[in-house]
Amino acid sequence: VPMTLADMIPVPDLGPKKIKLFWQTLGITTLAGLQEAARAGQLRALPGMGEKSEAKILAGIESLSRRTGRTPLEKAWPFAEEQLALLRGVKGVVAAEVAGSLRRMRETLGDVDILVAATLPELVMAAFTTQGAVARVLGGGPIKSSVEFTNGMRAQVWVHPPEKFGTALQYATGSKDHNVRMRELALKQGLSLSEHALTPVDGGAEILCATEEEVYARLGIPWVAPELREDRGEMAAALAGTLPRLVTVNDLHADLHMHSTWSDGKATILEMAQAARARGLRVIAITDHSHSLGIVQGMKPEDLAARQMEIDAAQAEMGDSLRILSGVEVEIKADGTLDYPDEVLAGLDVVIASLHVSLRQPREQITERLLNAIRNPHVDIIGHPTGRQIPDRDPADLDMDAVLAAAKESGVALEINANPRRLDLNDVYARRAKELGIPLTINTDAHAPDQLALLHFGVAVARRAWVEAGEVVNAWDSEKLLGWLKAR
Ligand SMILES: [Zn+2]
Ligand SMILES: [Zn+2]
Known part of the structure; x- marks a missing residue:
């Protein structure tokens, strides 16, 4: 049996019997071959097949390639954290960091790139390539290895001498365009910037940088946070001394969007509250779904009194340590x-x-729906405004200029939903909202206590959008936050 047949297993609506049938009747042994045959209409005539099932297989292949083309942050992040922990424990390792898109916290990425500063590269290569989860080693040498893991992730590790780690990490973090600007700035100062060093173009001694901070400092600018390195004005801001003081997870004291067993959440209000307090939050809002959202059991208005009793009981339990607000995620019908x-x-x-x-x-109809909600004086927050889901659901076809203008006028807060499958608003719209002075709110939309840990993904979007703490409702002190809510 050809090995490549296994590549077809993940295709939705395609079982082993069909894979065998295509192989034995049409000699199809690869995913690409299957796609070609489906496009040419060769599958529909086979026993048990038809036009519909052929179209389904084609759609399945396409969704698969869309899904596997880039890895979502949700999958890459915990995987990378594990790899870093492993590598940081190897003898002779001084530092290990992710680079590339993952370090810049882009919402999807290709392979995971990891840079290690170490004095004994052979130990790093051995630890990386012989761990249990390795499916196969794709390539390798004394200071670089590329590996595919059993979960489908691919990762590369480079080892650099500690004294050159700063230039190497700066180079590998990108983006390409940011690095072009960096090299231009270096050249203006008579220096050539590479992943190994800053070298005077007139032939002086190489300048080695052990840290990224040194690389930026040598060029006379402050360190630029990786999330900003997209050539969206960060170099000009660095030169002018106007880089934003980006919001951090520690700035956030509140999470204003989460669900309990009163809708489709997995935990009680008290369990959510305890988990929130354990994460250092001071304020949470329980925002169960309203009832017309048919796919999940939502809350009817007549349920609110009973839920309020549960909130009151949980509040009594929590005392002054955490404030529990009564909320709803109301459906825009x-x-x-x-x-x-x-x-x-x-x-x-x-x-x-x-x-x-x-x-x-x-566009006109769905935009109008959202504008109605934005203009309702009782609405405080627009949740996950565009409705997109990563990787397979595109955003609604909204007129975002109209949405942002209406939000500015009404003073409603726009959410950056921190669930890595949403990240909605995205970085581009969040930056426009920020520039218009629209309040932003970063929430987990947690449906279980452990999902409260997703907040940092939303913070990453905000950071990519140049957002500072004062621009995020959740970062305001309790008094200001509660005052803002009350006034609306
Ligand atoms: Zn929702
Ligand atoms: Zn929700």
């Missing part, structure tokens, strides 16, 4: 109205309005 009447919304501490259904409406 297909006709543009909200799922709860205004008088119900008026009685809640936090109202998030979100689109979940009819996301493929034409």
Whole structure:
């Protein structure tokens, strides 16, 4: 049996019997061959097949290639953390960092690149390539190895001498365009910047940099956070001394979007509250779904009183250590109205309005739906504004200029949903919102206690959007935050 047949197993709607059939009747042994045959209409005539099942297989191959083309941050991040922990424990290792898109916290990435500063490269290569989860070694040498893991991830490790680690990490972090600007700046100062060193063009001695901070300092500018290195104005800001003081996870005291067993959450209000306090939060909002969202059991307005009793009981348990707000994630229905009447919304501490259904409406219609919600005076937050999901659901076709203008006018906060499958708003829209002075809020949308840990993914989007703590509602002190909510 050809090994490449196994590549077809992950295709949705395609079982081993069919794979065998295609191989034995048409001699198809590769995924590419299968795609070609499906496109040419050769599968439909086979026993048990038809036009529909052929189209399904073709769609399956396409969704698979879209999914495997780039790895979502959700999968790459914990994998990279494990690899770093392993490598940092190897004898002679001074530092280990991810580089590339992952260090810049792009929402999807190709392979995971890891740079190691070490005095004994052979030990690093051995530890990396012989760990249990390695499926195969794709290539390697004394200071570089490339490996595929059993979970499908691919990673490369480079070892550099500690005294050159700064230039190497700066180079490997990218982006390409940022590095072009860096080399231009270096050349203006008579230096050639490479991954190994800064070298005077007139032939002086190489300048080695053990840290990235030294690389930037040698060029007379402050260190630029990796999330900013996209050639979106960061070099000019660095030269002018106007780089933003980017928001950090530690700046956030509140999480204003999470679910409990009152809708589709897995945990009680008290369990969510305890988990939030353990993470150092001071304020949370329980924002269960409203009932018209048919796919999950939502909350009817008449459930609110009973839920409030559970909130009160949890609040009594938590005392002053954590404030629990009563909220809802109210559905923006297909006709543009909200799922709860205004008088119900008026009685809640936090109202998030979100689109979940009819996301493929034409631009004018779906934009109008969102504008209705933005203009409702009881709505505090627009949840995951564009409705996209990574990797397979595109954002709704919204007129974002109109959305941002309306948000600015109404003072509603726009969410950066921290779930790595959403990251919505994305970095580009979040930066536009910031520039317009629209308040932003970073929330986990947790459906279970452990998902409260996802906050840092939302913070990464905010950082890529140049956002500072003062621009994020969750970073305000409790008094200011509660005052803002009350005034709305
Ligand atoms: Zn939602
Ligand atoms: Zn939600």
